[in-house]
Amino acid sequence: MKFLARLSLVRLLLAGGGVILLAGMLVIGTWVQREIESGVISRAGTVTSLYVDSFVSPHLQSLAHNGQLGEADRAALGRLLSGTALGQHIVAFKIWTADGRVLYSTNPAILGRQFSVKPALASAFAGEVHSEISDLKEPENEFERQRWPRLLETYAPVRAASTGAILAVSEFYQTTDDLEQQVRAARLRSWLMVSTATLVIFLLLAALVKRASNTIVTQQDELHEKVSQLTTLLAQNEQLHERVRRAAARTTALNERFLHRISADLHDGPGQALALALMRMESLADMCSTCAASISKDRSVGDEFSTLHSALQFALDDLRAISGGLHLPEIEQLSLAETVRRAVRDYERKAGLTVALSIDDTPADAPLPVKITLFRLVQESLANGFRHAGGADQRVTLTRRDGQSVVVEIADGGLGFDPSSVAADGHLGLSGMRERVEILGGSFSVRSAQGKGTVVRAALPLVPLARDHE
Numbered sequence: 001m002k003f004l005a006r007l008s009l010v011r012l013l014l015a016g017g018g019v020i021l022l023a024g025m026l027v028i029g030t031w032v033q034r035e036i037e038s039g040v041i042s043r044a045g046t047v048t049s050l051y052v053d054s055f056v057s058p059h060l061q062s063l064a065h066n067g068q069l070g071e072a073d074r075a076a077l078g079r080l081l082s083g084t085a086l087g088q089h090i091v092a093f094k095i096w097t098a099d100g101r102v103l104y105s106t107n108p109a110i111l112g113r114q115f116s117v118k119p120a121l122a123s124a125f126a127g128e129v130h131s132e133i134s135d136l137k138e139p140e141n142e143f144e145r146q147r148w149p150r151l152l153e154t155y156a157p158v159r160a161a162s163t164g165a166i167l168a169v170s171e172f173y174q175t176t177d178d179l180e181q182q183v184r185a186a187r188l189r190s191w192l193m194v195s196t197a198t199l200v201i202f203l204l205l206a207a208l209v210k211r212a213s214n215t216i217v218t219q220q221d222e223l224h225e226k227v228s229q230l231t232t233l234l235a236q237n238e239q240l241h242e243r244v245r246r247a248a249a250r251t252t253a254l255n256e257r258f259l260h261r262i263s264a265d266l267h268d269g270p271g272q273a274l275a276l277a278l279m280r281m282e283s284l285a286d287m288c289s290t291c292a293a294s295i296s297k298d299r300s301v302g303d304e305f306s307t308l309h310s311a312l313q314f315a316l317d318d319l320r321a322i323s324g325g326l327h328l329p330e331i332e333q334l335s336l337a338e339t340v341r342r343a344v345r346d347y348e349r350k351a352g353l354t355v356a357l358s359i360d361d362t363p364a365d366a367p368l369p370v371k372i373t374l375f376r377l378v379q380e381s382l383a384n385g386f387r388h389a390g391g392a393d394q395r396v397t398l399t400r401r402d403g404q405s406v407v408v409e410i411a412d413g414g415l416g417f418d419p420s421s422v423a424a425d426g427h428l429g430l431s432g433m434r435e436r437v438e439i440l441g442g443s444f445s446v447r448s449a450q451g452k453g454t455v456v457r458a459a460l461p462l463v464p465l466a467r468d469h470e
Contacts, residue, residue, distance in 0.1 A: 013209045018202060025198040029191050036186045041131050041152065044182075048174065049129050049156035052090070055080055056170055057158050060095065063167040064160045069095065069103050077104060091151065092144050092173040095158075098125050103168060107143035115140050124155035124169040131155075133176060144173060152176050331371050335364045336406060339371045340398050343378040351386050356395040362406055363462060370460050373436045374408060380433055381410035381456045389414020389454065405442070405462055411455040419446045433458070 059073045059080070081093050095104035100121065101114040118138070120130040134153035136145040144151060151173040157166045331339050337359045344355050378396060385394050393413030401407050419430070430446060437444040437458045448454040 013213075014206055017205045017209070021198050021202050021205070025194055029194040032190045032194060033187050036190055037183050040183050040186055041133065042129075044131065044152065044174070046129050046131070048089075048172070049131075049154055049170075052170060052172055053156060053158065057161070060158050060167055060170075061161055063103075063158075064162070064165070067097075074104060081106060089174065090172045091148070091175060094140070094171040096121055096155075096169045096171060098168075102140070109143065110140055113140075120153075120155050121169060121171075124157050125166055127157055127166065129154065129156050134173075148173075148175065150176060331375055332368055334371065336362045336366050336371060336374065337398065339375050340378055340396065340408070343375045344382070344396055347379065347382040347386075351382075351391055353386070353391045353394065355382065356393075358395070358397045360399040362398060362400050366406075366462055369440055370406075370462065373440060373442075373460060374406075376436060377408065377433055377456070377458055378410060380429075385410070385412040385414065385454070388417070393453070401459065403462075405459050407457065407459045409455055409457045411453060413453045416448045416450050416452045416454055418450070419448055 056077065059076045060069065062068070062070050062073055077093075081090065093104070093106045094102055094110075097103055098117075099114065100117040102110050102112065105111055115138075120132065123130050131152060131154040133150055134141070135150050136148065152175070153171065153173055156170050156172075158168045158170050159165060160167050331342060334342065340359065341357065344357050347353075348355055382394060382396075385391060389412045391412070393411075395409075395411045397409045397411075399407050433456070434444040437460060440460060441463075442458060442460040444456075444458045446454065446456055
């Protein structure tokens with residue numbers, strides 16, 4: 001197909017170029033032919049007019065005195081045109097006055113007659129030599145028309161020898177046999193030259209087109225190779241990107257398991273040890289409450305035991321709170337809607353507040369990393385709203401978008417803040433929430449302003465890229 005397309009392109013260019021060159025050849029050849037014919041006719045007429053003038057002009061000088069041609073001059077012209085080589089070359093001859101009257105003619109029938117002044121005759125009286133192929137249709141050509149179909153007609157001015165003024169105009173006719181032979185030869189040479197030049201140009205054009213076509217094909221092959229390489233690299237990059245996203249999704253689940261393990265370790269290790277220490281501390285405090293010994297002037301041993309008991313109790317409460325925050329409920333079997341409801345209920349139970357919850361049609365199932373991120377996002381956003389906005393007018397909305405993702409919005413009616421100037425704080429902070437969302441290929445944004453509350457918005461994809469998180 002590539003070869004056929006290339007061949008078609010070359011043929012199209014060559015065909016188009018050939019048509020253009022052929023049209024140009026015809027136009028130029030026709031113009032050159034006409035110019036050559038005009039030049040040959042003009043040259044033949046001019047040369048003959050000079051020759052005629054050298055023989056005829058001496059016999060017409062009497063016109064300068066009385067405007068009439070004498071009998072002696074008429075007889076001399078007759079001998080000149082009948083018994084010499086000039087007479088054999090010229091088949092008809094006339095002498096004209098400026099008003100169109102015939103002073104002399106080889107056809108005696110038109111002597112003294114007056115005809116309309118033609119443009120060619122007028123131009124001759126203006127000093128120009130005019131030659132053309134005549135079809136002999138004019139009234140004064142009745143005699144010539146009977147013998148020849150057309151003749152070379154030439155008008156030449158006759159000048160006075162002393163002043164150079166134009167006395168009359170000589171009109172002579174020549175046969176076109178020699179002229180047509182010259183014109184045919186010149187026409188043949190001109191067409192051969194034009195055809196040869198056109199052929200050379202076409203061959204050069206064909207060579208240029210072929211070379212350009214080869215260059216284009218080479219560049220196309222290189223471009224196709226580069227496109228193929230780029231396509232391969234893009235496919236590899238997409239595969240790597242997919243693997244990174246899957247690894248990130250698995251990391252999300254693994255991090256939650258790690259946090260769950262830390263929570264269990266804190267509860268079963270330091271938490272149990274602190275609880276045991278408190279129990280023993282209570283027993284010792286009871287035994288030493290009546291002890292007379294004192295540590296300082298104002299504090300007894302019993303007072304010190306009470307202080308230690310209170311400090312250990314606070315430490316145990318903080319440890320249990322930290323452990324509870326790290327522990328993620330069992331949400332693997334929950335739907336997206338149930339996951340969000342669970343996060344909202346846990347917050348309402350701890351904060352003692354009510355959150356407006358709105359859930360549109362959402363899919364029943366979703367990848368575990370998506371549900372984990374959704375739970376942590378709602379949990380952290382509500383907690384931040386409680387810490388910084390007092391839990392005022394908190395709202396959670398969960399919607400489905402284009403079947404490929406879900407959008408969650410957590411809003412409050414607090415005082416608001418400038419998101420660009422707030423550093424990350426709390427368990428996750430804004431940067432932590434953003435990282436959790438974007439690592440799954442989602443989008444995260446915070447919209448807030450002073451006195452206008454805060455809206456945390458995240459879009460999470462539903463594509464099952466992380467179902468192999470085990």
